[in-house]
Amino acid sequence: MADFNEIAKQFVAFYYKAFDADRTSLSALYRQESMLTFESVAVANVGNIIEKLTSLPFQKVQHRVDTTDAQPSGQHGGILVMVTGALMVDEEPKPMNFSQTFQLMPDGASYFILNDIFKLVYSAL
Protein backbone atom coordinates (compact mmCIF):
# COMPACT_ATOMS: atom_id res chain seq x y z
CA MET A 1 0.00 0.00 0.00
CA ALA A 2 1.26 3.44 -0.88
CA ASP A 3 2.18 5.89 1.85
CA PHE A 4 -0.75 8.02 3.05
CA ASN A 5 1.21 11.24 2.53
CA GLU A 6 1.88 10.28 -1.07
CA ILE A 7 -1.78 9.32 -1.67
CA ALA A 8 -2.92 12.62 -0.14
CA LYS A 9 -0.55 14.60 -2.36
CA GLN A 10 -1.67 12.78 -5.51
CA PHE A 11 -5.32 13.16 -4.57
CA VAL A 12 -4.98 16.88 -3.90
CA ALA A 13 -3.21 17.52 -7.21
CA PHE A 14 -5.86 15.53 -9.08
CA TYR A 15 -8.81 17.08 -7.24
CA TYR A 16 -8.01 20.75 -7.83
CA LYS A 17 -6.94 20.16 -11.42
CA ALA A 18 -10.30 18.48 -12.08
CA PHE A 19 -12.18 21.18 -10.11
CA ASP A 20 -10.58 23.99 -12.09
CA ALA A 21 -11.03 22.28 -15.47
CA ASP A 22 -14.54 20.78 -15.19
CA ARG A 23 -16.40 20.51 -11.91
CA THR A 24 -18.78 17.83 -13.24
CA SER A 25 -15.81 15.45 -13.56
CA LEU A 26 -15.56 15.41 -9.74
CA SER A 27 -18.62 13.11 -9.61
CA ALA A 28 -16.23 10.15 -9.98
CA LEU A 29 -14.74 11.02 -6.58
CA TYR A 30 -17.94 11.12 -4.49
CA ARG A 31 -20.46 8.39 -3.52
CA GLN A 32 -24.00 8.23 -2.20
CA GLU A 33 -22.76 8.46 1.39
CA SER A 34 -20.45 11.45 0.74
CA MET A 35 -20.93 14.76 2.53
CA LEU A 36 -19.90 18.27 1.52
CA THR A 37 -20.00 21.34 3.76
CA PHE A 38 -19.20 24.33 1.55
CA GLU A 39 -19.02 27.65 3.36
CA SER A 40 -21.12 26.07 6.13
CA VAL A 41 -23.86 24.84 3.77
CA ALA A 42 -24.16 21.05 4.12
CA VAL A 43 -25.24 18.71 1.32
CA ALA A 44 -25.12 14.92 1.07
CA ASN A 45 -24.66 12.37 -1.76
CA VAL A 46 -22.84 12.71 -5.03
CA GLY A 47 -25.77 14.17 -7.00
CA ASN A 48 -26.39 17.04 -4.58
CA ILE A 49 -22.67 17.65 -4.15
CA ILE A 50 -22.04 18.04 -7.87
CA GLU A 51 -25.12 20.24 -8.19
CA LYS A 52 -23.75 22.44 -5.40
CA LEU A 53 -20.25 22.62 -6.87
CA THR A 54 -21.43 23.38 -10.41
CA SER A 55 -23.86 26.06 -9.22
CA LEU A 56 -21.17 28.12 -7.47
CA PRO A 57 -21.34 31.67 -8.82
CA PHE A 58 -18.13 31.79 -10.83
CA GLN A 59 -17.12 30.53 -14.26
CA LYS A 60 -13.35 30.41 -14.01
CA VAL A 61 -11.57 29.24 -10.90
CA GLN A 62 -7.98 28.44 -10.08
CA HIS A 63 -6.80 26.83 -6.84
CA ARG A 64 -3.30 27.18 -5.52
CA VAL A 65 -2.32 24.60 -2.90
CA ASP A 66 0.06 25.93 -0.27
CA THR A 67 0.12 23.06 2.25
CA THR A 68 -1.15 19.48 2.44
CA ASP A 69 -1.13 17.54 5.71
CA ALA A 70 -2.40 13.98 6.07
CA GLN A 71 -3.01 11.36 8.75
CA PRO A 72 -4.49 7.85 8.76
CA SER A 73 -8.06 8.33 10.00
CA GLY A 74 -8.72 5.03 11.76
CA GLN A 75 -8.79 1.25 11.41
CA HIS A 76 -10.78 1.34 8.18
CA GLY A 77 -7.96 2.54 5.91
CA GLY A 78 -9.21 6.12 5.61
CA ILE A 79 -6.96 9.13 5.17
CA LEU A 80 -7.61 12.58 6.61
CA VAL A 81 -6.25 15.44 4.49
CA MET A 82 -6.16 19.13 5.37
CA VAL A 83 -5.25 21.62 2.66
CA THR A 84 -4.57 25.34 2.90
CA GLY A 85 -4.23 27.51 -0.16
CA ALA A 86 -5.64 30.33 -2.19
CA LEU A 87 -8.11 30.57 -5.02
CA MET A 88 -8.81 33.09 -7.72
CA VAL A 89 -12.16 33.35 -9.44
CA ASP A 90 -13.17 34.96 -12.73
CA GLU A 91 -11.58 38.37 -13.25
CA GLU A 92 -11.21 39.11 -9.54
CA PRO A 93 -7.51 39.91 -9.08
CA LYS A 94 -7.35 39.27 -5.34
CA PRO A 95 -6.76 35.65 -4.25
CA MET A 96 -8.83 34.33 -1.34
CA ASN A 97 -7.42 32.05 1.33
CA PHE A 98 -9.16 28.76 1.87
CA SER A 99 -8.87 25.71 4.04
CA GLN A 100 -10.33 22.34 3.08
CA THR A 101 -10.52 19.00 4.85
CA PHE A 102 -11.18 15.66 3.15
CA GLN A 103 -11.61 12.19 4.51
CA LEU A 104 -10.70 9.68 1.81
CA MET A 105 -11.97 6.11 2.13
CA PRO A 106 -10.53 3.09 0.33
CA ASP A 107 -12.63 1.65 -2.48
CA GLY A 108 -10.83 -1.30 -4.03
CA ALA A 109 -7.52 -0.03 -5.35
CA SER A 110 -8.73 3.57 -5.22
CA TYR A 111 -10.27 6.10 -2.81
CA PHE A 112 -13.44 8.14 -2.67
CA ILE A 113 -14.28 11.28 -0.70
CA LEU A 114 -16.48 10.53 2.30
CA ASN A 115 -16.09 13.93 3.97
CA ASP A 116 -15.37 17.32 2.41
CA ILE A 117 -15.41 20.60 4.36
CA PHE A 118 -14.45 23.81 2.54
CA LYS A 119 -14.08 27.22 4.13
CA LEU A 120 -12.75 30.57 3.01
CA VAL A 121 -10.38 32.07 5.58
CA TYR A 122 -10.62 35.80 6.05
CA SER A 123 -7.66 37.75 7.31
CA ALA A 124 -7.54 38.16 11.08
CA LEU A 125 -8.28 41.68 12.27
Next chain:
Amino acid sequence: MADFNEIAKQFVAFYYKAFDADRTSLSALYRQESMLTFESVAVANVGNIIEKLTSLPFQKVQHRVDTTDAQPSGQHGGILVMVTGALMVDEEPKPMNFSQTFQLMPDGASYFILNDIFKLVYSAL
Protein backbone atom coordinates in the same frame (compact mmCIF):
# COMPACT_ATOMS: atom_id res chain seq x y z
CA MET B 1 -27.34 10.81 21.27
CA ALA B 2 -26.65 14.52 20.96
CA ASP B 3 -26.44 16.17 17.55
CA PHE B 4 -22.94 16.11 16.02
CA ASN B 5 -23.00 19.87 15.44
CA GLU B 6 -23.76 20.46 19.10
CA ILE B 7 -21.02 18.05 20.23
CA ALA B 8 -18.53 19.75 17.90
CA LYS B 9 -19.42 23.18 19.26
CA GLN B 10 -19.11 22.07 22.88
CA PHE B 11 -15.83 20.30 22.16
CA VAL B 12 -14.33 23.32 20.41
CA ALA B 13 -15.29 25.69 23.22
CA PHE B 14 -13.82 23.29 25.80
CA TYR B 15 -10.65 22.57 23.81
CA TYR B 16 -9.50 26.14 23.25
CA LYS B 17 -10.42 27.24 26.77
CA ALA B 18 -8.29 24.40 28.14
CA PHE B 19 -5.49 25.10 25.63
CA ASP B 20 -5.32 28.77 26.56
CA ALA B 21 -5.53 28.13 30.32
CA ASP B 22 -3.25 25.10 30.78
CA ARG B 23 -2.02 22.98 27.87
CA THR B 24 -1.17 20.03 30.12
CA SER B 25 -4.88 19.62 30.88
CA LEU B 26 -5.44 18.59 27.24
CA SER B 27 -3.93 15.18 28.03
CA ALA B 28 -7.43 14.03 29.05
CA LEU B 29 -8.56 14.48 25.44
CA TYR B 30 -5.90 12.37 23.67
CA ARG B 31 -5.14 8.61 23.73
CA GLN B 32 -2.25 6.35 22.80
CA GLU B 33 -3.50 6.11 19.21
CA SER B 34 -3.99 9.89 18.79
CA MET B 35 -2.08 11.83 16.15
CA LEU B 36 -1.17 15.52 16.01
CA THR B 37 0.25 17.33 13.00
CA PHE B 38 1.22 20.81 14.16
CA GLU B 39 2.58 23.09 11.45
CA SER B 40 3.38 19.94 9.44
CA VAL B 41 5.32 18.27 12.26
CA ALA B 42 3.67 14.93 13.05
CA VAL B 43 3.68 13.30 16.48
CA ALA B 44 1.73 10.33 17.82
CA ASN B 45 0.32 9.30 21.22
CA VAL B 46 -0.82 11.42 24.11
CA GLY B 47 2.58 11.74 25.79
CA ASN B 48 4.35 13.07 22.70
CA ILE B 49 1.38 15.28 21.82
CA ILE B 50 1.33 17.01 25.20
CA GLU B 51 5.11 17.37 25.10
CA LYS B 52 4.79 19.04 21.69
CA LEU B 53 1.96 21.34 22.77
CA THR B 54 3.63 22.42 26.00
CA SER B 55 6.96 23.07 24.26
CA LEU B 56 5.50 25.56 21.79
CA PRO B 57 7.52 28.77 22.05
CA PHE B 58 4.94 31.05 23.65
CA GLN B 59 3.74 31.55 27.21
CA LYS B 60 0.38 33.25 26.73
CA VAL B 61 -1.98 32.24 23.97
CA GLN B 62 -5.55 33.13 23.16
CA HIS B 63 -7.61 31.43 20.44
CA ARG B 64 -10.58 33.07 18.81
CA VAL B 65 -12.90 30.66 16.98
CA ASP B 66 -14.53 32.16 13.90
CA THR B 67 -16.19 29.10 12.34
CA THR B 68 -16.88 25.49 13.31
CA ASP B 69 -18.12 22.96 10.75
CA ALA B 70 -18.81 19.30 11.56
CA GLN B 71 -19.80 16.08 9.81
CA PRO B 72 -20.24 12.47 10.94
CA SER B 73 -17.01 10.74 9.89
CA GLY B 74 -18.20 7.19 9.23
CA GLN B 75 -19.95 4.15 10.66
CA HIS B 76 -17.96 4.17 13.88
CA GLY B 77 -19.62 7.22 15.44
CA GLY B 78 -16.76 9.63 14.80
CA ILE B 79 -17.18 13.35 14.18
CA LEU B 80 -15.02 15.43 11.86
CA VAL B 81 -14.61 19.07 12.92
CA MET B 82 -12.95 21.89 11.00
CA VAL B 83 -12.29 25.16 12.79
CA THR B 84 -11.07 28.47 11.41
CA GLY B 85 -10.03 31.31 13.67
CA ALA B 86 -7.26 33.52 14.89
CA LEU B 87 -4.78 33.31 17.70
CA MET B 88 -2.70 35.82 19.60
CA VAL B 89 0.47 34.88 21.42
CA ASP B 90 2.39 36.66 24.17
CA GLU B 91 2.74 40.39 23.53
CA GLU B 92 2.49 40.09 19.75
CA PRO B 93 -0.34 42.47 18.78
CA LYS B 94 -1.12 40.90 15.40
CA PRO B 95 -3.49 37.93 15.39
CA MET B 96 -2.59 34.97 13.14
CA ASN B 97 -5.15 33.02 11.16
CA PHE B 98 -5.30 29.30 11.76
CA SER B 99 -7.25 26.32 10.57
CA GLN B 100 -7.57 23.11 12.59
CA THR B 101 -9.19 19.76 11.88
CA PHE B 102 -10.13 17.20 14.53
CA GLN B 103 -11.58 13.75 14.29
CA LEU B 104 -13.39 12.93 17.51
CA MET B 105 -14.09 9.29 18.35
CA PRO B 106 -16.66 8.05 20.83
CA ASP B 107 -15.34 6.64 24.09
CA GLY B 108 -18.21 5.55 26.28
CA ALA B 109 -20.36 8.62 26.91
CA SER B 110 -17.56 10.94 25.83
CA TYR B 111 -15.16 11.56 22.92
CA PHE B 112 -11.43 11.63 22.45
CA ILE B 113 -9.29 13.21 19.72
CA LEU B 114 -8.00 10.62 17.26
CA ASN B 115 -6.79 13.12 14.63
CA ASP B 116 -5.62 16.70 15.09
CA ILE B 117 -4.13 18.80 12.27
CA PHE B 118 -3.22 22.44 12.99
CA LYS B 119 -1.99 24.94 10.44
CA LEU B 120 -1.40 28.67 10.42
CA VAL B 121 -2.92 30.32 7.35
CA TYR B 122 -0.89 33.11 5.83
CA SER B 123 -2.61 35.79 3.83
CA ALA B 124 -2.81 35.09 0.10
CA LEU B 125 -0.52 37.26 -2.00
